[in-house]
Amino acid sequence: MHPSQNLKPEWVDIIRKAAPAAEQAGKLQPDQLALIYEQGWFKFLVPKAYSGLQLALPQMVRLEESLAWANGSLGWVVTLCAGAGWFGGFLHPTLAVEIMTNPQLCLAGSGASTGTATISGDGYIVNGTWKYASGAHHATHITANCIIKKGDDTVLNDDGEPLILPFIFDKKDVHVFPAWKYVGMMATGSDAYEVKDLYVDKNRSFKIDPQYTVINEPLYRYPFLQLAEATLAANLSGLAVHFLDLCGPAFDERMKNPRLTEPQKEYIQQLLADQIILLNEVRAEFYQAVDCSWNNFDSADNNGLQEVSLMSRKLAKVSRESVDKLYTYCGLSAANPDTEINQVWRDLHTAGQHSLLTFESID
Template sequence: MEQIQHPSTLLQPAWVDTIRKYAPEAEQSGKLHPAQLQLVYDQQWFNLLSPRQYGGLETPLPQLIKTEEALAWADGSLGWVVTLCCGAGWFGGFIAPGVAPKIYADEEACLAGSGAPTGTATITGDGYIINGSWKYASGVHHATYITVNCQIMDGQNPVLDTDGSPLILPFVLNRQDVQLISGWKYIGMVATGSDAYAVKNLHVNSNRCFKIDPAAAVIDSALYSYPFMQLAEATLAANLSGMAVHFLDLCKPALEFKATNIRRVNAANVLVMDEALQSATALLNQVRATFFEAVEASWQDPLNEKLLGAVSAASRMLAKISRECVDELFPFCGLLAASPDTEINRVWRDLHTASQHSLLTFLD
């Protein structure tokens, strides 16, 4: 098993300082702070998965998940926005070559979107008419383009896929053609700006439609041959891991404060808290290592269904252990952890909100 590293080893201290300095203001405004956003642009984090031929970094998945874990360790909301938006940037491997270069020509290009199939795309002579509304698009306030999943319609009749189910396909739309709707009112991930959006009677050319399938990739690269499901599971799980490591880091001073300032906490209590922190840290690192190894193995052999299944299992287990380690330690951290004005509470809220993602809920 590989020697596990702390996420901080992947980020320059100045980057972490900027991200964390402005995290409270970002939470107040409900989106990333301009200083945080400038750092994202400078380091091309929105382009981590974008095609190299369009100026992207085309980052291999094993390297990507460690970078995303590190960013989520620095701040949950920033890590999540980068993960979801660079994940949408991955679609560049499937978007028509006549459209994609225009999308990525902008140095501040950012794609955001929702996977929910809550729109319709009605076939016209030269394209589609799109209608619908979508929820929870993280980073949508920073987006230059927005993706939507639509049920394909031929007049009033749904078009069927090869298996007889309704045909669902994604589209990429200009940000100015989309109406944003305030809708993110949850306890955590507040700075992700994960608001809703809607489109009404929008005509788009047929080349705005694409298909997420290795066989439909328009760029010959290992990255766009890797299955989307495992890519999504792994990148989301890495975020929960990063937040959990951040929480455990903050536990140490919280436990020290409790040990020295609460008279009812005796030496035996201190030992219990210290052992709980050591045990949680060891367990989380063990599961992180298993997760990283599973992703690496699948990256080397992405057609191996057994290895892909191991990625799915390791991702869900990492999400589960991240939650459980944090919840075991939370009661030891005192009211400091319960105050919404503290960093440790923000991390707790972010992790428990992000962990509600449906891809990470069940172990099988």
């Protein structure tokens, strides 16, 4: 299924018309955000108990691929901010109601453990700096991982390693500052943030583990690793499909070049056809793995989770390689940063640097 089938044409128009201004501004634009709030896309994984959509994983992953196809930056911001909404299944219910019911809820954050939370009475004093928080400029709340300290000593977990817990902060208590200086995903606003000597109650921390879930639903028992791998891979897939879509008109223009021989024309046309077939075959395998894991992850035998990890990496690899095989033949316009096809190319290769999907093997 082509990603466009999950989105209304008018939605795609809104997203793409605002894309150049979003690139220039370094963040999503009001029309794009209004659509996200209207459709509840930031609440894909927020529990229904807190006015969220609580989508099944297969449905959400397909929607995120479609949004990445519509625009890479918007798809990425929705994916990461909606992913943080999954934490609603683990937050203290009183706090979750306060935070998650906001109709303009947007949770940005970082998975890096570059902060400390020192135990102080019934709470913690938090300090730290984190980078790459996509969606930080329109976030209502920001999450961060912190190493737990007791005085000057690091608290250890049951395995004897430093105890690391995620925290959730109000946006007003966080300082966001410019840090995103990369060639793609320009409109994600993935800037850095810091917290200094901030006291938070203990209910601002939580544990991501099925035994600590507050919402007893399958979504919050599904492992976070495979959830993250699948959603990120779907973004690369959506970008690759968009690029291949744009290759059609680009190649039509190249066909007008009198210096191209007939065998050369046939070669690039066949190359595009082959890459479309390959990408769609791998997409189908990927979604089969996601669907199977969702139906079986609670099973002790053959729960399909490892297959999700493998297929997420394979899809990421094929997405990058298919685009690169075609890029050479797209003409000089593909190297022009003002063109849509160049934006998609830059976005894919920037998103493709995410460490979770860098290696094809999971070992």
